[in-house]
Amino acid sequence: xxxxxxxxxxxxxxxxxxxxxxxxxxxxxxxxxxxxxxxxxxxxxxxxxxxxxxxxxxxxxxxxxxxxxxxxxxxxxxxxxxxxxxxxxxxxxxxxxxxxxxxxxxxxxxxxxxxxxxxxxxxxxxxxxxxxxxxxxxxxxxxxxxxxxxxxxxxxxxxxxxxxxxxxxxxxxxxxxxxxxxxxxxxxxxxxxxxxxxxxxxxxxxxxxxxxxxxxxxxxxxxxxxxxxxxxxxxxxxxxxxxxxxxxxxxxxxxxxxxxxxxxxxxxxxxxxxxxxxxxxxxxxxxxxxxxxxxxxxxxxxxxxxxxxxxxxxxxxxxxxxxxxxxxxxxxxxxxxxx
Numbered sequence: 323x324x325x326x327x328x329x330x331x332x333x334x335x336x337x338x339x340x341x342x343x344x345x346x347x348x349x350x351x352x353x354x355x356x357x358x359x360x361x362x363x364x365x366x367x368x369x370x371x372x373x374x375x376x377x378x379x380x381x382x383x384x385x386x387x388x389x390x391x392x393x394x395x396x397x398x399x400x401x402x403x404x405x406x407x408x409x410x411x412x413x414x415x416x417x418x419x420x421x422x423x424x425x426x427x428x429x430x431x432x433x434x435x436x437x438x439x440x441x442x443x444x445x446x447x448x449x450x451x452x453x454x455x456x457x458x459x460x461x462x463x464x465x466x467x468x469x470x471x472x473x474x475x476x477x478x479x480x481x482x483x484x485x486x487x488x489x490x491x492x493x494x495x496x497x498x499x500x501x502x503x504x505x506x507x508x509x510x511x512x513x514x515x516x517x518x519x520x521x522x523x524x525x526x527x528x529x530x531x532x533x534x535x536x537x538x539x540x541x542x543x544x545x546x547x548x549x550x551x552x553x554x555x556x557x558x559x560x561x562x563x564x565x566x567x568x569x570x571x572x573x574x575x576x577x578x579x580x581x582x583x584x585x586x587x588x589x590x591x592x593x594x595x596x597x598x599x600x601x602x603x604x605x606x607x608x609x610x611x612x613x614x615x616x617x618x619x620x621x622x623x624x625x626x627x628x629x630x631x632x633x634x635x636x637x638x639x640x641x642x643x644x645x646x647x648x649x650x651x652x653x654x655x656x657x658x659x660x661x
Contacts, residue, residue: 366521366625366626366627366643366644366645367521367522367523367524367525367626368385368388368520368521368522368523368643368644369520369521369622369626369628369641369642369643370384370385370401370518370519370520370640370641370642370643371518371519371620371622371628371630371639371640371641371642372401372516372517372518372519372620372639372640373514373515373516373517373518373564373566373618373620373630373637373639373640374514374516374566374638374639374640375638375640375650376404376405376408376411376414376516377516377518377639377640377650378640378648378650379404379405379408380401380402380404380405380516380518380640381401381518381640381641381642381648382401382404382642382648383397383400383401383403383404384397384398384400384401384518384520384642385397385401385642385648387400387401388520388522388523393522394434394435394520394522394526394528395432395434395456395459395528397520397522398432398452398518398520398528398529398530399432399452399453399456399530401518402430402452402516402518402530402532403450403452403453405516405532406449406450406451406452406532407449407450409488409490409491411516412491412494412534412537413514413515413533413534413535413537414515414516414532414533414534415428415449415450415451415486415532415534416449416486416488417486417488417490417491418486418491418533418534418535419491419494419495419534419537419538420487420491420492420495420534420537420538421535421538421539421540421541421543422498422499422502422538422539422540422541423541424487424492424495424499425446425487425541426446426486426487426491426534427444427445427446427534427535427541427542427543428442428444428445428446428448428451428486428532428533428534428535429441429442429443429444429445429451429531429532429533429534429535429544429545429547429548430442430445430451430452430454430455430530430531430532430533430547430548431455431466431530431531431547431548431549431550431553431554432452432455432456432459432528432529432530433459433528433529433530433550433554433555433556434459434526434528435522435526435527435528435556435558436558437556437557437558438459439459439465439550440455440456440457440458440459440460440462440465440466441455441458441465441466441467441548441549441550442454442455442458442466442467442468442472442476442548443466443467443468443469443472443544443548443549444468444469444472444542444544445468445469445472445473445476446473446486447473447483447484447485447486448473448476448481448482448483448484449484449486450481451532452530452532453481454467454472454475454476454479454481455530455532455548457475457476457479458475461479462475465550466548468544469542495538498537498538514533514566514567515531515532515533515545515547515553515565515566515567516531516532516533517529517530517531517547517553517554517564517565517566517620518530518531518564519556519562519563519564519620519621519622519628520622521622521624521626525624526558527556527557527558527561527562527622527624528556528562529554529556529562529564530554531547531548531553531554531564531565532547533545533547535547535569536568536569544569545568545569545570545572545573546565546569546570546572546573546577547565547569549573551576551578551579552565552569552572552573552576552577552578552579553565553569553572553577553578554578555578555579555581555582556582557582557586558624559586559624560582560585560586560623560624561582561585561591561621561622561623561624562578562582562621562622563577563578563579563581563582563585563591563594563595563619563620563621563622564578564619564620564621565577565578565617565618565619566617566618566619566620566637567615567616567617567618567632567633567637568611568614568615568616568617570611571602571605571606571611571615571617572602572617574602574605575598575601575602575605577598577602577617577619578619580598580601581594581595581598581619581621582594582621584597584598585621585623590623590627590629591621591622591623591627591628591629592621592629592631592654594621595619595620595621595629595630595631596631596654596656598619599617599618599619599631599632599633599656600656602615602617602633603633603656615633615634616632616633616634616636616637617632617633618630618631618632618633618637618653618655619631619632620639620653626643628641629653629654630651630653630654631653631654631655631656632653632654632655632656633655633656633657634655634656634657634658634659635655635657635658635659636655636659637652637653637655638650638651638652638653639651639653
């Protein structure tokens with residue numbers, strides 16, 4: 323009888339334990355569902371983030387295009403064309419600094435929420451490489467076209483070839499030729515590649531980059547900007563990242579793709595950018611490029627959270643959202659330029 327009472331007692335306790343576990347599980351599931359609803363409710367859209375001061379007018383045009391019902395790709399193209407056509411922006415498009423032979427060569431890429439990509443590199447004579455990159459995405463079976471092939475494609479698509487070397491850029495190039503000493507001064511002058519990331523009205527993510535690359539580079543040099551996974555990467559389930567700075571360093575580490583992967587693992591945009599910048603520093607601390615090395619990332623996750631982080635001081639980015647409008651923010655950084 324004693325054994326029977328013990329068995330019944332243990333069975334009852336076991337039932338209570340199972341009920342408690344099931345109740346906890348149901349509670350956790352309810353909490354998870356509630357948390358998911360809160361995240362969805364708090365999701366900001368649209369949100370635009372782009373690199374440097376010339377991101378402000380680019381953001382403005384992109385924002386207006388989105389509000390007028392344009393697709394994310396069309397809106398991004400419209401925004402990026404603003405600095406591409408501005409001769410005062412010396413690192414993008416028309417007016418960009420030439421290579422050491424005095425030729426302006428352009429790189430650009432664009433990517434949508436379905437991971438469709440278009441890219442051009444070493445393109446000459448076309449003012450809006452971002453538009454050509456978008457046509458590569460839409461009208462070819464390829465991701466990247468380069469050099470003469472990219473130019474031929476652009477002309478076949480109705481683009482007009484023109485001289486992109488302005489009198490001011492040519493004057494600076496001729497001054498450089500007198501000594502012909504190559505030393506990048508990327509980001510010190512507060513301008514470089516323009517990269518843009520967008521969460522659109524539907525909560526989908528797209529992005530793009532466009533640049534004339536490093537001034538006085540070797541003819542034929544291509545940086546990270548047109549390379550999907552280096553200068554730009556996104557996964558619509560997670561977020562997006564884009565780079566600015568010395569392209570060689572970004573390429574060596576597949577920088578933007580790694581930032582997105584860290585966000586996939588649960589890191590915030592700031593944490594992800596910071597970790598990859600630290601990784602780049604560790605790989606370059608004994609490298610010949612360290613003296614002038616600057617690299618920065620912007621990142622945007624699916625919920626509209628964003629951040630920027632750079633190796634050295636001076637990097638800023640433009641952000642546009644409904645709550646605070648269009649403004650500049652300074653990126654956090656590892657160390658000042660003096661070091």
